[in-house]
Amino acid sequence: MKTKVKKWGINGEGIAFHEGKPVFIENAIPNEVIEFDIKSDEGTYLVGELTRLVEQSSKRRYPLCPIWKECGGCALMHVKYPAQCKMKEGNLKETLIKYADYNGRILPILKNPEPLSYRNSCKLPFGEEYGELYTGMYERDTNHFQKMERCYVHSKLLEQTRQEVLKIMNEHHLKMYDDKKKTGYRTLVMKEFDSKIQIIFVTGKEDLSEEFIHDVTQLEGVVSIWQSVKTETKREVFGDMRFIWGEEKMHLRLEDIQLSLLPRSFFQLNTKQSVNLYNVVKDWMPRSKTTVEAYSGIGAISLFVKDKAQEIIGVESIQDAVDNANENAMLNHADNVSFICEDAGSALAHLVQEKEVDTLIVDPPRSGLDDTMKETILKSKIKTMIYVSCNPATLAKDLGVLKKEYRIVKIQPVDMFSQTPHVETVCLMSRKQK
Numbered sequence: 001m002k003t004k005v006k007k008w009g010i011n012g013e014g015i016a017f018h019e020g021k022p023v024f025i026e027n028a029i030p031n032e033v034i035e036f037d038i039k040s041d042e043g044t045y046l047v048g049e050l051t052r053l054v055e056q057s058s059k060r061r062y063p064l065c066p067i068w069k070e071c072g073g074c075a076l077m078h079v080k081y082p083a084q085c086k087m088k089e090g091n092l093k094e095t096l097i098k099y100a101d102y103n104g105r106i107l108p109i110l111k112n113p114e115p116l117s118y119r120n121s122c123k124l125p126f127g128e129e130y131g132e133l134y135t136g137m138y139e140r141d142t143n144h145f146q147k148m149e150r151c152y153v154h155s156k157l158l159e160q161t162r163q164e165v166l167k168i169m170n171e172h173h174l175k176m177y178d179d180k181k182k183t184g185y186r187t188l189v190m191k192e193f194d195s196k197i198q199i200i201f202v203t204g205k206e207d208l209s210e211e212f213i214h215d216v217t218q219l220e221g222v223v224s225i226w227q228s229v230k231t232e233t234k235r236e237v238f239g240d241m242r243f244i245w246g247e248e249k250m251h252l253r254l255e256d257i258q259l260s261l262l263p264r265s266f267f268q269l270n271t272k273q274s275v276n277l278y279n280v281v282k283d284w285m286p287r288s289k290t291t292v293e294a295y296s297g298i299g300a301i302s303l304f305v306k307d308k309a310q311e312i313i314g315v316e317s318i319q320d321a322v323d324n325a326n327e328n329a330m331l332n333h334a335d336n337v338s339f340i341c342e343d344a345g346s347a348l349a350h351l352v353q354e355k356e357v358d359t360l361i362v363d364p365p366r367s368g369l370d371d372t373m374k375e376t377i378l379k380s381k382i383k384t385m386i387y388v389s390c391n392p393a394t395l396a397k398d399l400g401v402l403k404k405e406y407r408i409v410k411i412q413p414v415d416m417f418s419q420t421p422h423v424e425t426v427c428l429m430s431r432k433q434k
Protein backbone atom coordinates (compact mmCIF):
# COMPACT_ATOMS: atom_id res chain seq x y z
CA MET A 1 0.00 0.00 0.00
CA LYS A 2 1.10 3.54 -0.71
CA THR A 3 0.53 6.49 1.63
CA LYS A 4 1.80 9.90 2.72
CA VAL A 5 3.05 10.05 6.34
CA LYS A 6 1.07 12.69 8.22
CA LYS A 7 2.79 13.27 11.57
CA TRP A 8 5.17 12.04 14.25
CA GLY A 9 4.22 9.48 16.90
CA ILE A 10 5.57 9.86 20.43
CA ASN A 11 8.04 7.00 19.99
CA GLY A 12 9.59 8.48 16.85
CA GLU A 13 7.42 6.55 14.39
CA GLY A 14 5.61 8.15 11.49
CA ILE A 15 1.80 8.14 11.59
CA ALA A 16 -0.22 7.66 8.40
CA PHE A 17 -3.93 6.85 8.01
CA HIS A 18 -5.48 3.80 6.38
CA GLU A 19 -9.25 3.44 6.03
CA GLY A 20 -9.72 5.96 8.85
CA LYS A 21 -7.34 4.24 11.29
CA PRO A 22 -3.93 5.59 12.30
CA VAL A 23 -1.01 3.41 11.20
CA PHE A 24 2.20 3.60 13.26
CA ILE A 25 5.19 3.00 10.98
CA GLU A 26 8.72 2.82 12.39
CA ASN A 27 11.41 4.63 10.39
CA ALA A 28 8.86 6.73 8.44
CA ILE A 29 9.15 10.54 8.54
CA PRO A 30 6.24 13.00 8.17
CA ASN A 31 5.54 14.12 4.57
CA GLU A 32 7.32 11.12 3.07
CA VAL A 33 5.43 9.08 0.51
CA ILE A 34 6.00 5.44 1.34
CA GLU A 35 4.85 1.92 0.61
CA PHE A 36 4.01 -0.18 3.66
CA ASP A 37 2.60 -3.54 4.78
CA ILE A 38 0.24 -3.95 7.72
CA LYS A 39 2.03 -5.92 10.47
CA SER A 40 -0.85 -6.02 12.96
CA ASP A 41 -4.32 -4.66 13.64
CA GLU A 42 -4.54 -3.49 17.25
CA GLY A 43 -8.22 -2.51 17.12
CA THR A 44 -8.09 1.27 17.27
CA TYR A 45 -4.83 1.49 15.32
CA LEU A 46 -2.64 -0.45 12.91
CA VAL A 47 1.09 -1.19 13.03
CA GLY A 48 2.74 -0.92 9.64
CA GLU A 49 6.13 -1.77 8.20
CA LEU A 50 7.85 0.53 5.72
CA THR A 51 8.70 -1.48 2.59
CA ARG A 52 9.76 1.28 0.15
CA LEU A 53 10.51 4.98 0.28
CA VAL A 54 8.81 6.62 -2.69
CA GLU A 55 9.47 10.29 -1.82
CA GLN A 56 12.12 10.81 0.83
CA SER A 57 12.05 13.65 3.37
CA SER A 58 14.85 16.24 3.31
CA LYS A 59 15.04 15.62 7.08
CA ARG A 60 16.21 12.03 6.57
CA ARG A 61 19.89 11.17 6.93
CA TYR A 62 21.93 8.01 6.76
CA PRO A 63 21.92 6.55 10.29
CA LEU A 64 25.44 6.24 11.73
CA CYS A 65 24.67 3.12 13.72
CA PRO A 66 24.19 -0.10 11.74
CA ILE A 67 21.91 -1.66 14.40
CA TRP A 68 19.81 1.42 15.22
CA LYS A 69 16.59 -0.27 14.06
CA GLU A 70 17.16 -3.52 15.94
CA CYS A 71 18.44 -1.81 19.10
CA GLY A 72 15.57 0.69 19.24
CA GLY A 73 17.43 2.87 21.76
CA CYS A 74 18.00 5.66 19.20
CA ALA A 75 14.71 5.70 17.30
CA LEU A 76 15.57 9.05 15.63
CA MET A 77 19.05 8.10 14.37
CA HIS A 78 17.75 8.43 10.78
CA VAL A 79 16.57 12.03 11.32
CA LYS A 80 18.76 15.16 11.04
CA TYR A 81 19.37 16.77 14.43
CA PRO A 82 17.38 20.05 13.90
CA ALA A 83 14.40 17.96 12.77
CA GLN A 84 14.74 15.73 15.89
CA CYS A 85 14.40 18.89 18.00
CA LYS A 86 11.35 20.08 16.02
CA MET A 87 9.77 16.64 16.49
CA LYS A 88 10.23 16.88 20.28
CA GLU A 89 8.83 20.42 20.44
CA GLY A 90 5.83 19.34 18.36
CA ASN A 91 5.09 16.24 20.42
CA LEU A 92 5.38 18.19 23.68
CA LYS A 93 2.96 20.82 22.35
CA GLU A 94 0.46 18.19 21.23
CA THR A 95 0.65 16.32 24.53
CA LEU A 96 0.10 19.50 26.55
CA ILE A 97 -2.95 20.38 24.44
CA LYS A 98 -4.34 16.83 24.77
CA TYR A 99 -3.94 16.26 28.51
CA ALA A 100 -3.57 19.72 30.08
CA ASP A 101 -5.64 21.78 27.63
CA TYR A 102 -2.59 24.09 27.42
CA ASN A 103 -2.01 25.74 24.07
CA GLY A 104 0.25 28.57 25.26
CA ARG A 105 3.83 29.37 24.41
CA ILE A 106 6.61 26.80 24.73
CA LEU A 107 10.16 28.16 24.63
CA PRO A 108 12.42 26.78 21.86
CA ILE A 109 14.14 23.57 22.95
CA LEU A 110 17.62 23.94 24.49
CA LYS A 111 19.70 21.99 21.98
CA ASN A 112 22.28 19.45 23.03
CA PRO A 113 25.80 20.80 22.28
CA GLU A 114 26.88 17.20 21.61
CA PRO A 115 24.08 15.18 19.99
CA LEU A 116 26.40 12.15 19.82
CA SER A 117 28.82 10.77 22.47
CA TYR A 118 26.87 12.40 25.31
CA ARG A 119 25.83 9.46 27.52
CA ASN A 120 27.78 9.21 30.77
CA SER A 121 26.52 5.74 31.71
CA CYS A 122 25.36 2.38 30.40
CA LYS A 123 23.67 -0.72 31.77
CA LEU A 124 24.05 -3.59 29.30
CA PRO A 125 23.29 -7.30 29.70
CA PHE A 126 25.93 -9.83 28.62
CA GLY A 127 25.42 -12.35 25.86
CA GLU A 128 27.74 -15.11 24.64
CA GLU A 129 28.62 -16.13 21.10
CA TYR A 130 31.10 -18.92 20.22
CA GLY A 131 32.27 -18.86 23.83
CA GLU A 132 32.97 -15.09 23.80
CA LEU A 133 31.16 -12.57 25.96
CA TYR A 134 29.63 -9.48 24.41
CA THR A 135 27.17 -6.81 25.57
CA GLY A 136 23.93 -5.95 23.87
CA MET A 137 20.26 -5.34 24.42
CA TYR A 138 16.89 -6.91 23.76
CA GLU A 139 15.13 -5.62 20.67
CA ARG A 140 12.04 -3.68 21.65
CA ASP A 141 9.04 -5.93 22.50
CA THR A 142 10.95 -9.14 21.62
CA ASN A 143 13.20 -11.74 23.24
CA HIS A 144 15.81 -11.26 20.54
CA PHE A 145 19.14 -10.18 22.01
CA GLN A 146 21.08 -7.81 19.76
CA LYS A 147 24.87 -7.64 19.94
CA MET A 148 26.33 -4.12 20.23
CA GLU A 149 29.64 -3.57 18.42
CA ARG A 150 29.81 0.15 19.06
CA CYS A 151 27.49 2.72 20.60
CA TYR A 152 27.48 6.22 19.13
CA VAL A 153 25.74 7.95 22.02
CA HIS A 154 28.06 6.65 24.77
CA SER A 155 30.78 9.15 25.68
CA LYS A 156 34.00 8.32 23.82
CA LEU A 157 35.83 7.18 26.95
CA LEU A 158 32.87 5.12 28.17
CA GLU A 159 32.60 3.35 24.82
CA GLN A 160 36.33 2.75 24.50
CA THR A 161 36.43 1.31 28.04
CA ARG A 162 33.38 -0.90 27.42
CA GLN A 163 35.16 -2.50 24.47
CA GLU A 164 38.43 -2.91 26.40
CA VAL A 165 36.68 -4.43 29.44
CA LEU A 166 35.03 -7.02 27.17
CA LYS A 167 38.41 -7.87 25.64
CA ILE A 168 39.87 -8.47 29.11
CA MET A 169 36.85 -10.53 30.16
CA ASN A 170 37.33 -12.77 27.14
CA GLU A 171 41.08 -13.09 27.76
CA HIS A 172 40.07 -14.41 31.19
CA HIS A 173 37.50 -16.76 29.59
CA LEU A 174 34.66 -15.40 31.73
CA LYS A 175 31.18 -16.79 31.14
CA MET A 176 27.75 -15.28 30.94
CA TYR A 177 25.23 -15.88 33.76
CA ASP A 178 23.81 -19.39 34.03
CA ASP A 179 20.47 -19.27 35.84
CA LYS A 180 20.68 -22.96 36.88
CA LYS A 181 24.14 -22.67 38.44
CA LYS A 182 23.56 -19.03 39.51
CA THR A 183 27.08 -18.14 38.41
CA GLY A 184 28.57 -15.97 35.68
CA TYR A 185 28.28 -12.37 34.45
CA ARG A 186 24.84 -10.75 33.99
CA THR A 187 25.16 -7.04 33.29
CA LEU A 188 27.89 -4.48 32.72
CA VAL A 189 27.18 -1.14 34.38
CA MET A 190 29.56 1.74 33.75
CA LYS A 191 29.57 5.45 34.60
CA GLU A 192 31.89 8.20 33.41
CA PHE A 193 32.26 11.57 35.08
CA ASP A 194 35.08 14.03 34.43
CA SER A 195 37.03 11.36 32.44
CA LYS A 196 36.94 8.87 35.33
CA ILE A 197 35.20 5.52 35.03
CA GLN A 198 33.35 3.36 37.54
CA ILE A 199 32.58 -0.25 36.58
CA ILE A 200 29.97 -2.41 38.31
CA PHE A 201 29.96 -6.08 37.35
CA VAL A 202 26.53 -7.57 38.02
CA THR A 203 27.15 -11.28 38.56
CA GLY A 204 25.80 -14.46 40.10
CA LYS A 205 27.72 -16.10 42.95
CA GLU A 206 31.08 -15.28 41.45
CA ASP A 207 34.45 -14.41 42.93
CA LEU A 208 36.24 -11.87 40.76
CA SER A 209 39.83 -13.08 40.44
CA GLU A 210 42.70 -10.80 41.49
CA GLU A 211 44.31 -11.16 38.04
CA PHE A 212 41.12 -10.09 36.27
CA ILE A 213 40.62 -7.08 38.54
CA HIS A 214 44.28 -6.13 38.14
CA ASP A 215 43.95 -6.12 34.34
CA VAL A 216 40.80 -3.94 34.48
CA THR A 217 42.50 -1.47 36.82
CA GLN A 218 45.20 -0.93 34.17
CA LEU A 219 42.67 0.63 31.78
CA GLU A 220 42.90 4.39 31.27
CA GLY A 221 40.39 6.29 33.40
CA VAL A 222 39.14 3.36 35.52
CA VAL A 223 39.06 4.54 39.15
CA SER A 224 36.38 2.42 40.80
CA ILE A 225 35.22 -1.21 40.62
CA TRP A 226 32.16 -2.70 42.31
CA GLN A 227 30.41 -6.02 42.12
CA SER A 228 26.67 -6.49 42.45
CA VAL A 229 25.74 -10.08 43.27
CA LYS A 230 22.23 -10.82 42.03
CA THR A 231 20.71 -14.29 41.69
CA GLU A 232 17.00 -13.38 41.60
CA THR A 233 15.07 -12.54 38.45
CA LYS A 234 13.63 -9.19 39.61
CA ARG A 235 14.18 -6.20 37.28
CA GLU A 236 16.30 -4.14 39.70
CA VAL A 237 19.87 -4.55 38.46
CA PHE A 238 21.58 -4.04 41.81
CA GLY A 239 21.68 -6.87 44.34
CA ASP A 240 24.21 -7.40 47.13
CA MET A 241 26.75 -4.59 46.55
CA ARG A 242 30.46 -5.32 47.14
CA PHE A 243 33.11 -2.66 46.83
CA ILE A 244 36.10 -4.20 45.03
CA TRP A 245 38.76 -1.60 44.21
CA GLY A 246 39.69 2.09 43.98
CA GLU A 247 37.35 4.93 44.88
CA GLU A 248 34.09 3.95 46.53
CA LYS A 249 32.24 6.98 45.16
CA MET A 250 32.35 8.85 41.88
CA HIS A 251 33.02 12.58 41.96
CA LEU A 252 31.92 15.22 39.50
CA ARG A 253 31.93 18.96 39.22
CA LEU A 254 29.05 20.94 37.75
CA GLU A 255 30.11 24.61 37.47
CA ASP A 256 31.05 25.48 41.08
CA ILE A 257 29.13 22.56 42.64
CA GLN A 258 30.95 19.37 43.65
CA LEU A 259 29.01 16.12 43.84
CA SER A 260 29.78 12.55 44.78
CA LEU A 261 27.66 9.47 44.36
CA LEU A 262 27.46 5.75 45.10
CA PRO A 263 26.49 3.23 42.39
CA ARG A 264 22.82 3.01 43.42
CA SER A 265 22.27 6.77 43.32
CA PHE A 266 20.62 8.29 40.27
CA PHE A 267 22.29 10.97 38.22
CA GLN A 268 21.20 12.48 34.88
CA LEU A 269 22.81 10.60 31.99
CA ASN A 270 23.87 13.72 30.07
CA THR A 271 26.26 15.64 32.31
CA LYS A 272 26.69 18.78 30.14
CA GLN A 273 22.98 19.24 29.47
CA SER A 274 22.16 18.65 33.15
CA VAL A 275 24.07 21.88 33.90
CA ASN A 276 21.90 23.75 31.36
CA LEU A 277 18.77 22.13 32.82
CA TYR A 278 19.68 23.05 36.41
CA ASN A 279 20.47 26.62 35.33
CA VAL A 280 16.94 26.99 33.95
CA VAL A 281 15.57 25.93 37.35
CA LYS A 282 17.96 28.33 39.11
CA ASP A 283 17.05 31.28 36.84
CA TRP A 284 13.32 30.69 37.27
CA MET A 285 13.32 30.12 41.00
CA PRO A 286 12.16 33.16 43.02
CA ARG A 287 13.67 34.08 46.43
CA SER A 288 12.15 31.67 48.92
CA LYS A 289 11.77 31.11 52.65
CA THR A 290 11.38 27.35 52.56
CA THR A 291 11.80 25.25 49.42
CA VAL A 292 11.15 21.54 49.14
CA GLU A 293 12.87 19.61 46.37
CA ALA A 294 11.00 16.34 45.90
CA TYR A 295 12.75 13.38 44.18
CA SER A 296 16.10 15.01 44.88
CA GLY A 297 18.56 12.21 43.96
CA ILE A 298 22.07 13.24 45.06
CA GLY A 299 20.87 16.81 45.66
CA ALA A 300 22.21 18.54 42.54
CA ILE A 301 19.21 20.84 41.98
CA SER A 302 18.99 21.93 45.63
CA LEU A 303 22.69 22.75 45.59
CA PHE A 304 22.37 24.70 42.34
CA VAL A 305 19.61 26.89 43.85
CA LYS A 306 21.06 27.01 47.38
CA ASP A 307 21.50 30.80 47.43
CA LYS A 308 17.87 31.45 46.52
CA ALA A 309 16.25 30.04 49.69
CA GLN A 310 16.70 30.40 53.43
CA GLU A 311 16.07 26.69 53.83
CA ILE A 312 15.89 23.80 51.34
CA ILE A 313 14.73 20.30 52.22
CA GLY A 314 15.28 17.56 49.66
CA VAL A 315 13.27 14.32 49.73
CA GLU A 316 14.46 11.11 48.11
CA SER A 317 13.54 7.43 48.57
CA ILE A 318 16.97 5.80 48.01
CA GLN A 319 19.04 5.89 51.21
CA ASP A 320 22.43 5.88 49.41
CA ALA A 321 21.35 8.93 47.37
CA VAL A 322 20.19 10.74 50.54
CA ASP A 323 23.53 10.00 52.24
CA ASN A 324 25.36 11.32 49.17
CA ALA A 325 23.11 14.40 49.04
CA ASN A 326 23.79 15.28 52.70
CA GLU A 327 27.55 14.82 52.17
CA ASN A 328 27.27 16.95 49.01
CA ALA A 329 25.56 19.70 51.04
CA MET A 330 28.53 19.66 53.47
CA LEU A 331 31.06 19.53 50.63
CA ASN A 332 29.49 22.69 49.15
CA HIS A 333 29.14 24.46 52.52
CA ALA A 334 25.37 24.60 52.06
CA ASP A 335 24.26 24.78 55.71
CA ASN A 336 20.72 25.70 54.65
CA VAL A 337 20.26 22.49 52.61
CA SER A 338 19.39 19.05 54.03
CA PHE A 339 17.91 15.82 52.71
CA ILE A 340 15.57 13.20 54.13
CA CYS A 341 14.85 9.64 53.05
CA GLU A 342 11.11 9.28 52.59
CA ASP A 343 8.40 8.88 49.99
CA ALA A 344 8.11 12.33 48.40
CA GLY A 345 4.30 12.58 48.60
CA SER A 346 4.10 11.58 52.29
CA ALA A 347 7.02 13.84 53.20
CA LEU A 348 5.48 16.88 51.51
CA ALA A 349 2.20 16.23 53.35
CA HIS A 350 3.91 16.69 56.76
CA LEU A 351 6.43 19.33 55.66
CA VAL A 352 3.66 21.74 54.60
CA GLN A 353 2.12 21.34 58.09
CA GLU A 354 5.43 21.95 59.89
CA LYS A 355 6.91 24.77 57.76
CA GLU A 356 5.95 27.68 55.53
CA VAL A 357 6.84 25.96 52.27
CA ASP A 358 6.51 28.60 49.54
CA THR A 359 8.39 26.87 46.70
CA LEU A 360 8.35 23.28 45.45
CA ILE A 361 10.69 21.71 42.92
CA VAL A 362 9.78 18.25 41.65
CA ASP A 363 11.79 15.97 39.34
CA PRO A 364 9.87 12.67 39.50
CA PRO A 365 10.57 9.41 37.64
CA ARG A 366 8.78 8.76 34.31
CA SER A 367 5.58 7.77 36.14
CA GLY A 368 5.10 11.38 37.30
CA LEU A 369 3.50 12.56 40.57
CA ASP A 370 1.36 10.19 42.61
CA ASP A 371 -2.10 11.10 43.97
CA THR A 372 -0.86 11.94 47.50
CA MET A 373 1.65 14.35 46.02
CA LYS A 374 -0.92 16.07 43.78
CA GLU A 375 -3.56 16.28 46.54
CA THR A 376 -1.02 17.74 48.98
CA ILE A 377 0.13 20.33 46.44
CA LEU A 378 -3.45 21.38 45.68
CA LYS A 379 -4.31 21.77 49.40
CA SER A 380 -1.03 23.54 50.26
CA LYS A 381 -0.10 27.22 50.21
CA ILE A 382 2.91 26.65 47.95
CA LYS A 383 3.19 29.72 45.69
CA THR A 384 5.70 28.57 43.09
CA MET A 385 6.25 25.16 41.61
CA ILE A 386 8.98 24.08 39.21
CA TYR A 387 8.25 20.74 37.59
CA VAL A 388 11.19 18.98 35.87
CA SER A 389 9.94 16.05 33.81
CA CYS A 390 11.43 13.38 31.57
CA ASN A 391 8.00 12.28 30.30
CA PRO A 392 5.68 14.77 28.53
CA ALA A 393 2.64 12.47 28.92
CA THR A 394 2.78 12.25 32.73
CA LEU A 395 3.83 15.92 32.97
CA ALA A 396 0.77 16.96 30.92
CA LYS A 397 -1.60 14.68 32.88
CA ASP A 398 -0.26 16.06 36.18
CA LEU A 399 -0.60 19.65 34.91
CA GLY A 400 -4.17 18.80 33.95
CA VAL A 401 -4.87 18.13 37.66
CA LEU A 402 -2.71 20.91 39.12
CA LYS A 403 -4.26 23.59 36.88
CA LYS A 404 -7.18 23.78 39.35
CA GLU A 405 -4.88 25.86 41.57
CA TYR A 406 -1.83 26.69 39.42
CA ARG A 407 -1.29 28.53 36.15
CA ILE A 408 1.54 27.68 33.80
CA VAL A 409 4.02 30.55 33.52
CA LYS A 410 6.77 29.14 31.29
CA ILE A 411 7.74 25.87 29.66
CA GLN A 412 11.28 25.02 28.55
CA PRO A 413 12.07 21.75 26.74
CA VAL A 414 15.68 20.56 27.00
CA ASP A 415 17.24 17.98 24.68
CA MET A 416 19.04 15.63 27.05
CA PHE A 417 18.55 12.43 25.02
CA SER A 418 19.50 13.18 21.41
CA GLN A 419 18.81 10.47 18.79
CA THR A 420 15.91 9.25 20.97
CA PRO A 421 12.34 10.62 20.97
CA HIS A 422 12.59 11.48 24.69
CA VAL A 423 12.53 15.07 25.90
CA GLU A 424 13.13 16.71 29.27
CA THR A 425 10.89 19.65 30.19
CA VAL A 426 10.95 22.34 32.85
CA CYS A 427 7.64 23.97 33.73
CA LEU A 428 7.25 26.99 36.00
CA MET A 429 3.88 27.30 37.74
CA SER A 430 2.39 29.91 39.97
CA ARG A 431 -0.54 29.56 42.40
CA LYS A 432 -3.64 31.32 41.13
CA GLN A 433 -4.68 34.45 43.08
CA LYS A 434 -8.11 33.99 44.70
Ligand SMILES: C[S@@+](CC[C@H](N)C(=O)[O-])C[C@H]1O[C@@H](n2cnc3c(N)ncnc32)[C@H](O)[C@@H]1O
Pocket residue numbers: 266267268294295296297298299300301315316317318321342343344345363364365390
Ligand atom coordinates in the same frame (compact mmCIF):
# COMPACT_ATOMS: atom_id res chain seq x y z
C1 LIG B 1 14.46 11.75 37.68
S1 LIG B 1 15.36 11.40 39.15
C2 LIG B 1 15.75 13.03 39.68
C3 LIG B 1 17.00 13.18 40.49
C4 LIG B 1 17.59 14.56 40.66
N1 LIG B 1 16.62 15.61 40.66
C5 LIG B 1 18.68 14.83 39.66
O1 LIG B 1 18.56 15.73 38.82
O2 LIG B 1 19.71 14.13 39.68
C6 LIG B 1 14.09 10.86 40.22
C7 LIG B 1 14.55 10.50 41.61
O3 LIG B 1 13.37 10.22 42.39
C8 LIG B 1 13.64 9.16 43.28
N2 LIG B 1 12.31 8.61 43.64
C9 LIG B 1 11.54 7.76 42.93
N3 LIG B 1 10.36 7.56 43.54
C10 LIG B 1 10.37 8.31 44.69
C11 LIG B 1 9.44 8.54 45.72
N4 LIG B 1 8.25 7.95 45.74
N5 LIG B 1 9.78 9.39 46.71
C12 LIG B 1 11.00 9.99 46.72
N6 LIG B 1 11.93 9.81 45.75
C13 LIG B 1 11.62 8.98 44.74
C14 LIG B 1 14.57 8.25 42.49
O4 LIG B 1 15.34 7.44 43.36
C15 LIG B 1 15.44 9.28 41.73
O5 LIG B 1 16.58 9.61 42.47
